[in-house]
Amino acid sequence: MEGRSVQSSEQRRDALVERIFASCIGFMEILSIYVGDHLGFYRALADYAAGATASELADASATHERYTREWLEQQAVAGILEVESADTVPEERRYLLPEGHDEVLLERDSLYYVAPFAQLMVGLTRPLPAVLEAFKTGGGVPYPEYGKDMREGIAYGNRPMFVNLMGTEWLPAIPDVHERLQADPPALVADIGCGAGWSSISMARAYPKVRVDGFDLDEDSIAEAKANAEAEDLSDRVIFQVRDAADPELSGRYDLAIAIECIHDMGRPVEALRAMRSMVSDDGAVLVVDERVGEDFTAPSDEIERLMYGFSIVHCLPVGMAEQPSAGTGTVMRPATLRRYASEAGFSELEIVPIENDLWRFYRLVR
Ligand SMILES: C[S@@+](CC[C@H](N)C(=O)[O-])C[C@H]1O[C@@H](n2cnc3c(N)ncnc32)[C@H](O)[C@@H]1O
DSSP states (O other), rough: TSOOOOOOOHHHHHHHHHHEEEEEEEEHHHHHHHHHTTTTTTHHHHTOTTOBBBHHHHHHHTTOHHHHHHHHHHHHHHTSSEEOOTTTTTGGGGEETTHHHHHHHHTTTTTOOHHHHHHHHHHHHHHHHHHHHHHHSSSSOOOOGGGGHHHHHHHHHHHHHHHHOOOOOOOOOOOOOOOOSSSSSSSSSETTTOOOSSHHHHHHHHHHTTTTEEEEOHHHHHHHHHHHHTTTTOOOTEEEEEOTTTTTGGGTTTEEEEESOOOOOOHHHHHHHHHHHHHHHEEEEEEEEEEEOOOOOOSSSHHHHHHHHIIIIIIHHHHHHHHSOOOOOOOOHHHHOOOOOOHTTTEEEEEEEOOOOOEEEEEEEEO
């Protein structure tokens, strides 16, 4: 009985009912944040210091008053917005975005900006019928089928960490890499599985001499990455290409090859790591940044494991299984799994870099 619950079956039943009910409320509030974000409600409300009525917000956001009023009432009931004079007629109530909540919902450079996770959650649901089918057949669901919400949710969910931490904490924590990126001749960096390019852009911003080549298999991500580099005025030093990480063509050119939150998504992670190994010069560095899951399977487990297994069953495993044969890694790539992949790819060692981060672990693969 060790580790098993000593609750009665009724207690377990009631606890699960309560938990599922609370999750339903959380799920609907995520959908409401998606609505508020996409229709520009939060952005518009930020301009009303004394709060806005439903008709003012509807005018400001080009939406229908009745729908907007229902959303405002829901947001106030959920405690996301505050309401002035709740006891007046519905049309006259004023709704405010409280200080603090504006940072979470609107400030895209803040480490507390989590509105994109609502978009990501919605993106996860898009190909659910195909995911169910994959469970039966053992096939997969290609990344592009998750669409724009998934792509943008990942890009803007991760972006605050890149713009705030890449050049101030993460790379400076690896002194030889930090020095090389500052030195002459200008260093060349390969960003594998770069998505919409914010990691590449952040490295180029932090190290004004370097050139970054970002590679991703997803055409829409690369198109967005190019547009982002252009808008940041960095397209001369940050170049994006649609390319499979497992493509062995680029050998010996790079001072740093980095793969952020993507090795676990790949059907052929060993081939990708082997390609990264061959990409870097003799004294070049290979870094993998991936989920900070536990060393071992434990159940029940903590929030990180719950989050990562949640992603895994509806997204990362199906994406990785879209390529066959597949390693079938899933989001929960434990250090031992990556150590095995690295060894099969020809690396002699896998070091864990001591960088604090709630979500990610930093690995250095030694040639
Ligand atoms: C979770 S996203 C992470 C994107 C980006 N690194 C970030 O942190 O925002 C995973 C990315 O890996 C890319 N990817 C998956 N398999 C790939 C492969 N074999 N070669 C290149 N990119 C790949 C996907 O297209 C996707 O953009």
